[in-house]
Amino acid sequence: MSTVEFNQMLLTNTDFLKPFAFTLTRDNETAKDLLQETMFRALANREKYNVGTNIKAWLYTIMRNIFINNYRRRAKQQTIFDFTPNEFLLDYQQVTVANEAEANLQLKEIKKAVYELPEIFKQPFTLYFEGFKYHEIAHVLNEPLGTIKSRIHFARKLLKEQISRN
Structure with missing residues (x-):
């Protein structure tokens, strides 16, 4: 096969490769x-x-392999090595550690806001916060399920308002 014929086959199959490249x-x-x-x-x-073999399949395979190799190369570039004595593997996209003092202050603020809720909302919300399911809270408080759901909803709403004001 001549170079001209091969180049012509490549050009005719370019239109099939464009959507595949975009899909990848x-x-x-x-x-x-x-x-x-x-x-x-x-x-x-x-x-x-x-x-005589399928040139489309050959081109698809080349494209897929290039994409996979590039993907693997980018994944390796996002990881750095720290050559300290412990030899840790670090990742660029690591999140920073939260300030515990600030978190404790926020938790105190939230607890205070929960404590200041009206009793009708505080009791179901506290049980829900402790991990009870809606139907369990309804059974314990001997209230309808819909009432419990709405009280918890209103408790959340009140807490959001109260905390956003502070």
Whole structure:
């Protein structure tokens, strides 16, 4: 097969590769880059193509392999090594540690707000906060299920208002 014939086959199959590239990358610019890299690799490895075989499948395989290799490369680049004596593996996307003093102050504020709720709302909300299910709270307080749900809802609403004011 001549170079001209091979290039013509590549060009006719480019339209089939564009949607596949976009499906893999979910980004138009990245899909264009992937398509360009696929065409480059196909041209560079022209001698590896067996004449008479399915060129579409060959191109799809090249594109998929490029995408997988790029994905793996990016995953490795997001991880750094800390060569301290303990040899920890660190991740860039690690969250920062919260300030415990600030969290304790907020917890005290929340507990105070719960304590100041009217008794009709405080009791069902406290039970719900402790892990009881709605139907269990209704049984313990001998109230209808809908009443318990609405009281807990209003308790949350009151707490949000009270805490946002502080």
